[in-house]
Amino acid sequence: MxxxxxxxxxxxxxxxxxxxxxxxxxxxxxxxxxxxxxxxxxxxxxxxxxxxxxxxxxxxxxxxxxxxxxxxxxxxxxxxxxxxxxxxxxxxxxxxxxxxxxxxxxxxxxxxxxxxxxxSTTAPPVLEWADLQLDPNTCEVTYQEQSLSLTPKEYSLLELFLRNQRRVFSRAQILEHLWAFEVLPEEDTVKAHIKGLRHKLKSAGASPDLIETVYGFGYRLKQDP
Missing domain, CATH: 3.40.50.2300 (Response regulator)
Known part of the structure; x- marks a missing residue:
């Protein structure tokens, strides 16, 4: 946010x-x-x-x-x-x-x-997607009740997807949402954070493509979790 x-x-x-x-x-x-x-x-x-x-x-x-x-x-x-x-x-x-x-x-x-x-009238206090949960009040993320240790940017990236569950975000849009304009990195930084987040989700038992690539457009939560 x-x-x-x-x-x-x-x-x-x-x-x-x-x-x-x-x-x-x-x-x-x-x-x-x-x-x-x-x-x-x-x-x-x-x-x-x-x-x-x-x-x-x-x-x-x-x-x-x-x-x-x-x-x-x-x-x-x-x-x-x-x-x-x-x-x-x-x-x-x-x-x-x-x-x-x-x-x-x-x-x-x-x-x-x-x-x-x-x-966001549709967003509950705890954000959920299948077995994945993110609590904005405590900044705690779990998958099948297993706690995930995320970096601040990985957490923010996951929160962005969970608050906009059917939206596709390009790398440029992710940069605009998650970084201050004075410190905008290269778009490859987004790719690296996506990779790290996918790895941690997979290690917790989630599908490796829970965050899917929509080729030519960007990334989103997999629509059939």
């Missing part, structure tokens, strides 16, 4: 990015509203963490512009101002939730997970 943090306080932004990255999210950061808007026009995100008080374009205007352009990803507002008026302004602008700074990272993470679940 790919998140955008728009926060002008570099200390807070870096702390959020570090914590969310440890939870297997791909995180990008913008330090003002205009930079955030530029990234939102260029890339696809699963959720936006948006500070209200931003230079160049404040969070309220950015959220309004986001919704006016038909973008529907969840928006979680962050603000140091704890008044009913500020909350109403944020929610009326199109935000899905509102958190007062400072807040516990555990609470923020739980709110993010709740919004991501809400954004």
């Amino acid at each position: 790919k998140l955008l943090v728009v926060e002008d306080d570099e200390r807070i932004a870096e702390a959020l990015a570090e914590d969310l990255t440890e939870q297997n999210y791909a995180v990008e950061v913008a330090y003002d509203g205009e930079a955030g808007w530029g990234l939102l026009q260029a890339f696809t995100y699963d959720l936006v963490l948006l500070d209200v008080m931003l230079p160049k374009m404040d969070g309220i205007e950015l959220c309004q512009r986001l919704r006016a352009h038909g973008q529907s990803m969840p928006v979680l507002m962050l603000t140091a101002r704890d008044t009913i008026t500020d909350k109403v302004l944020g929610l009326d602008a199109g935000a899905d939730d509102y958190v007062i700074k400072p807040c516990a990272l555990e609470e923020l993470s739980a709110r993010i997970r709740a919004l991501l679940r809400r954004g």
